[in-house]
Amino acid sequence: MTSFNVIRWILWKDFVTELRSRETISSMVFFALIVILIFSFSFSMDQQAAREVIAGIMWVAFAFTGIIGLGKSFSTELQNDCLEALQMVPEAKGAIYLGKVAANFAFMFVVEILLFPMFVILFNLEVVEEISLLLLVFFLATVGLSAIGTLFSALTVQIRAREVMLPILLLPLVVPVMIAAVEATKGALNGDPLAMYEQWLELLVIYDVVFTVVSFWMFEFVMDS
Amino acid sequence: MTIHRVIRNVQRFEGWFGGGAVLCLVAGLYLGLIGSPPDYYQGEVVRIMYIHVPLAHTSLLGYTVLAVGSLWYLWKRDPIVDNMCQAVAALSAVFTALALGTGMIWGKPTWDTWWTWDARLTSFTVLLLILIGYLMLRTFVDDPEKEARYGAILAIVGFVDLPIIHFSVEWWRTLHQPQSISMRGVSISSGLLMPLLFMSIGMSLLFSYMLMVRTQLLYLDRLLHAKKGRLLSQFHLSKSDS
Numbered sequence: 001m002t003s004f005n006v007i008r009w010i011l012w013k014d015f016v017t018e019l020r021s022r023e024t025i026s027s028m029v030f031f032a033l034i035v036i037l038i039f040s041f042s043f044s045m046d047q048q049a050a051r052e053v054i055a056g057i058m059w060v061a062f063a064f065t066g067i068i069g070l071g072k073s074f075s076t077e078l079q080n081d082c083l084e085a086l087q088m089v090p091e092a093k094g095a096i097y098l099g100k101v102a103a104n105f106a107f108m109f110v111v112e113i114l115l116f117p118m119f120v121i122l123f124n125l126e127v128v129e130e131i132s133l134l135l136l137v138f139f140l141a142t143v144g145l146s147a148i149g150t151l152f153s154a155l156t157v158q159i160r161a162r163e164v165m166l167p168i169l170l171l172p173l174v175v176p177v178m179i180a181a182v183e184a185t186k187g188a189l190n191g192d193p194l195a196m197y198e199q200w201l202e203l204l205v206i207y208d209v210v211f212t213v214v215s216f217w218m219f220e221f222v223m224d225s
Numbered sequence: 226m227t228i229h230r231v232i233r234n235v236q237r238f239e240g241w242f243g244g245g246a247v248l249c250l251v252a253g254l255y256l257g258l259i260g261s262p263p264d265y266y267q268g269e270v271v272r273i274m275y276i277h278v279p280l281a282h283t284s285l286l287g288y289t290v291l292a293v294g295s296l297w298y299l300w301k302r303d304p305i306v307d308n309m310c311q312a313v314a315a316l317s318a319v320f321t322a323l324a325l326g327t328g329m330i331w332g333k334p335t336w337d338t339w340w341t342w343d344a345r346l347t348s349f350t351v352l353l354l355i356l357i358g359y360l361m362l363r364t365f366v367d368d369p370e371k372e373a374r375y376g377a378i379l380a381i382v383g384f385v386d387l388p389i390i391h392f393s394v395e396w397w398r399t400l401h402q403p404q405s406i407s408m409r410g411v412s413i414s415s416g417l418l419m420p421l422l423f424m425s426i427g428m429s430l431l432f433s434y435m436l437m438v439r440t441q442l443l444y445l446d447r448l449l450h451a452k453k454g455r456l457l458s459q460f461h462l463s464k465s466d467s
Contacts, residue, residue: 206230207389
């Protein structure tokens, strides 16, 4: 089995598990809806105020739901000692990492696409013109979150208090993603010219590349036993 | 069981570091508090700089040592390197917290606020959060080898992240509001430079001295546990023989 096949099988396995159990995506979407609800109670907003803070609310909701998905990604592998089985895969451990990143990315991205219309409706946003740019922002930021999140999901799964430790370790490290995603989303929602928030997209690309490489390398050390 | 070669060297030289730290800090404090003129703009308040800036530099230096040590650990898997990493992380966390604390005390009279979301303040806060996360992570792992390995991974990822965090926060702030105060425009005169230099060297020596003591402590603690385990097992074996 080549490394490419390992990636494919991991991805396939996670998709099939998700299709049969429907646990991850449904819990993520439901949790995000509750977050949106809490936010709309916390700030009483008119349309003008909503435009200012909506990008921030959106990414807080996405990051929190992403952490739920990331946590489940490896904790499901604890059942029936699947994690040990993964550690025994003879191919490079990086292949497992890439497969898991792809699966986590897919779940988070789907949830974001499902949630975005909710934001538009519930916060009375105007119809967005720059939808393709917005999708690009979602894509780049989600790659960054899942690249580093998958590493820490694998790392925290074998320690005590893992549900607490994953966000505690992950959130400070994704500060650049959060800032860049919020600023770029704000720009795209307001229909600002691209030149005004281009640098945030560049920052996201740099972050994605750097942390995919670093996490890919570090994953070997997480998995060796 | 013999004491590790590194530890024996540390025991031999730590006194020099401790003594050097005391000398430099005393000289730096004298120059800073008495021997140097008050600042033209800030007056006497500027003297906290002699504590604040060396603390900040030393904590960054400490984090660099942590990252290098972590890489070294993943490469050689020598437990003594991990003892050093654990020691340096705790010290860096303390120095970072002190740097933030003195920064807040300095900020109150000069910027008229305890806290502002200034770029450097924010990235130091994130640094502190990463270090506290590192220390927490270590307490939640049962197996010592795993504890060392996971800690090293977090330290390396965090070290790569730090410059990106710093730039993102800097862009974020400069796009929104001009920085409250900038040190860049102010050129430091030699009267201020000498105490700063002494304090920086002294603080680094103090940090090194504390690091040496703490590494020894963690190393001896590990040795003690190993020895206790061995004695206990011998005791049980001799009991089962008779």
